[in-house]
Amino acid sequence: MNWLTDVDWAGVLIQGTLIGGLYALFAIGLSLAFGIMRLVNIAHGDFIVLCAYVAMIVVNASGMHPLVSIAVVVPLMFVLGYVLQRGLLNFTLGPSILPPLLVTFGLSVIIQNVLLEVFGADTRRLNAGAMETASITLPGDVTVGVFPLLIFVVALVSLGALQYLLYRTRLGRAFRATSDDADTAELMGIDNRHLYSLAMGIALAFTALAAVLFSVRTSFDPASGPINLIFAFEAVIIGGLGSLWGTLVGGIILGVSQSLGSSVVGPLVSLLIGNPVSAQWQILTGHIAFMIILIVKPDGLFPRIRD
Amino acid sequence: MNGTAARALQFSVERSTPVSRICAVIAALGLTALVSLPYWGETGTMRLIAEMAYFLALAQLWNLLAGYAGLVSVGQQVYVGTGGYFLFALCDWYGVHPLLAILIAGVAAAVISLPMALVVFRLRGAYFAVGTWVVAEIAQLFFAQLPQLGGGSGYSLTPEIVRAVAPERAAREMLMYWMALAIAVAVIAFVYILLRSRHGLALTAIRDSEVASESLGVDTYRTKLLIYVVTAFCTGLLGAFIFLQKLRISPEAAFSINDWTVVVIFMVVIGGIGTMEGPIIGLLIYFAMRELLADYGSWYLILLGIVAVAVMLGAREGVWGLIGKRFDLHPFPVRRRLIQRPGGDEKPG
Numbered sequence: 001m002n003w004l005t006d007v008d009w010a011g012v013l014i015q016g017t018l019i020g021g022l023y024a025l026f027a028i029g030l031s032l033a034f035g036i037m038r039l040v041n042i043a044h045g046d047f048i049v050l051c052a053y054v055a056m057i058v059v060n061a062s063g064m065h066p067l068v069s070i071a072v073v074v075p076l077m078f079v080l081g082y083v084l085q086r087g088l089l090n091f092t093l094g095p096s097i098l099p100p101l102l103v104t105f106g107l108s109v110i111i112q113n114v115l116l117e118v119f120g121a122d123t124r125r126l127n128a129g130a131m132e133t134a135s136i137t138l139p140g141d142v143t144v145g146v147f148p149l150l151i152f153v154v155a156l157v158s159l160g161a162l163q164y165l166l167y168r169t170r171l172g173r174a175f176r177a178t179s180d181d182a183d184t185a186e187l188m189g190i191d192n193r194h195l196y197s198l199a200m201g202i203a204l205a206f207t208a209l210a211a212v213l214f215s216v217r218t219s220f221d222p223a224s225g226p227i228n229l230i231f232a233f234e235a236v237i238i239g240g241l242g243s244l245w246g247t248l249v250g251g252i253i254l255g256v257s258q259s260l261g262s263s264v265v266g267p268l269v270s271l272l273i274g275n276p277v278s279a280q281w282q283i284l285t286g287h288i289a290f291m292i293i294l295i296v297k298p299d300g301l302f303p304r305i306r307d
Numbered sequence: 308m309n310g311t312a313a314r315a316l317q318f319s320v321e322r323s324t325p326v327s328r329i330c331a332v333i334a335a336l337g338l339t340a341l342v343s344l345p346y347w348g349e350t351g352t353m354r355l356i357a358e359m360a361y362f363l364a365l366a367q368l369w370n371l372l373a374g375y376a377g378l379v380s381v382g383q384q385v386y387v388g389t390g391g392y393f394l395f396a397l398c399d400w401y402g403v404h405p406l407l408a409i410l411i412a413g414v415a416a417a418v419i420s421l422p423m424a425l426v427v428f429r430l431r432g433a434y435f436a437v438g439t440w441v442v443a444e445i446a447q448l449f450f451a452q453l454p455q456l457g458g459g460s461g462y463s464l465t466p467e468i469v470r471a472v473a474p475e476r477a478a479r480e481m482l483m484y485w486m487a488l489a490i491a492v493a494v495i496a497f498v499y500i501l502l503r504s505r506h507g508l509a510l511t512a513i514r515d516s517e518v519a520s521e522s523l524g525v526d527t528y529r530t531k532l533l534i535y536v537v538t539a540f541c542t543g544l545l546g547a548f549i550f551l552q553k554l555r556i557s558p559e560a561a562f563s564i565n566d567w568t569v570v571v572i573f574m575v576v577i578g579g580i581g582t583m584e585g586p587i588i589g590l591l592i593y594f595a596m597r598e599l600l601a602d603y604g605s606w607y608l609i610l611l612g613i614v615a616v617a618v619m620l621g622a623r624e625g626v627w628g629l630i631g632k633r634f635d636l637h638p639f640p641v642r643r644r645l646i647q648r649p650g651g652d653e654k655p656g
Contacts, residue, residue, distance in 0.1 A: 040433030237434065
């Protein structure tokens with residue numbers, strides 16, 4: 001077991017933590033929609049990919065830097081989210097869970113196949129220039145990529161901003177009231193249909209932010225949606241439903257497990273059974289960590305909503 | 308209530324209707340025609356009918372799960388895939404006869420489904436759906452790690468195993484066709500008998516209101532667990548059959564969410580969820596659309612998605628809901644209807 005001492009443990013932990021920031025960003029949109037209107041958006045991952053393609057179009061058409069395209073994509077997706085909720089998803093809400101589930105499931109298939117027809121199956125990636133490969137060296141000889149660090153900082157700022165919105169503003173109070181008891185909130189003069197639409201707008205705005213960062217970091221194709229939905233979902237469940245900062249912890253746990261999967265678990269398994277090391281151990285280890293937490297703590301680490 | 312109510316009225320519970328009896332006759336005639344198809348039809352038609360048969364069985368099973376037990380799983384491909392892999396492993400490693408292996412694969416899927424249920428049942432509603440999906444993803448990644456089963460690229464059944472089904476190609480085609488029909492009929496009959504049984508009454512109650520059925524003494528957890536395991540058995544069996552027909556298996560094909568779940572969900576939703584007639588209508592609509600739009604790539608999936616969304620928004624009970632309600636038809640009489648016996652002088656109601 002010599003090779004275990006060769007593993008760069010600090011690097012594994014730091015990289016896992018930083019990717020966890022991206023998963024937390026993915027999870028914000030899912031968590032917000034569930035928290036406020038009890039809507040689980042099965043198409044969430046496909047919206048991430050849709051945003052990435054929109055960013056690609058914007059970047060290609062204008063020649064702007066991918067990070068600058070955030071200023072265009074985020075407002076665009078806010079409007080799309082509002083319209084989507086107002087014109088479609090509001091009509092699915094009710095006592096039965098089937099309509100929202102199956103409608104977003106249908107949307108997922110529609111988005112994937114439309115993207116496939118329009119853009120083809122090629123993988124794409126946005127180019128952010130020199131900052132993609134830039135890194136800084138921390139004390140103790142640990143190098144950290146500037147871009148992953150930026151994603152993590154954006155995640156922290158986003159969660160902070162969302163916390164401010166939910167707990168310090170009038171709109172946030174209305175969101176929380178509707179989340180606690182939609183009927184009573186409506187009696188108090190809150191227009192739920194408008195509020196839900198705003199919530200979906202905000203959810204997709206954060207999704208767009210996450211998507212642009214994702215599209216620089218990882219290559220994507222029309223079929224990349226579902227796996228990103230699953231990452232977001234795992235972060236939400238590990239963190240506990242409705243807990244903002246729990247989502248970040250969930251994302252970090254998922255990220256670190258994946259990082260351990262590719263650097264420790266995968267090589268260990270290949271050593272034991274003599275297979276070549278498979279890249280899939282990264283994702284598989286993340287899933288297994290999720291299942292273990294689901295068995296040990298079914299409500300997640302910091303649950304706030306009882307469904 | 309008027310004065311006649313004071314007299315002791317006699318009631319009986321009636322289950323079959325004239326329509327259901329006529330439909331049973333038509334179905335029997337249709338089935339006879341289908342069984343004799345190998346003697347007069349073409350191989351292409353046989354393959355299409357066989358495919359329709361196993362999709363109908365998958366649709367009935369998903370409908371039982373989601374439409375009645377409220378378990379909206381998007382991960383049923385896990386049982387199709389494990390069923391298929393068990394068949395390959397049993398035949399290839401232990402020389403089990405393929406037809407026996409199909410049965411064992413079903414049992415294996417049921418055995419696996421029990422611990423899985425204990426985990427995913429911790430998730431409620433829509434989160435249950437995503438949870439089942441994660442399980443299917445894990446299974447796909449797991450089977451890709453096994454070089455003995457072909458790893459990520461998959462492997463084929465050896466010619467000896469294929470010949471064990473039937474030595475000649477034509478005989479094999481016929482046998483597989485009849486098996487597809489037999490499995491579909493068996494699954495439909497099973498779902499029908501289940502829904503007419505005590506468990507069926509509990510399931511219908513759960514479908515209509517989970518809280519109310521629990522307050523009336525239905526053990527919803529156990530009923531759901533039973534349905535989940537039973538569906539896994541049938542789905543595993545179907546998976547083994549499907550991959551015996553395909554002769555080749557790979558993790559991507561075995562655990563494909565599009566092939567084994569998306570399409571099935573669309574059939575059930577469009578046809579009408581929570582009825583036995585719905586999946587049949589949905590199956591016909593799906594295959595009609597697929598054959599008509601065969602030249603337009605994935606546009607048929609986009610169109611199916613749009614139709615399914617429209618059905619969920621506009622007519623939640625699907626196409627069958629519109630027809631069946633309008634004319635009060637019940638080809639599969641799973642309901643119990645209270646009929647006042649002649650002798651009481653009121654109209655039966």
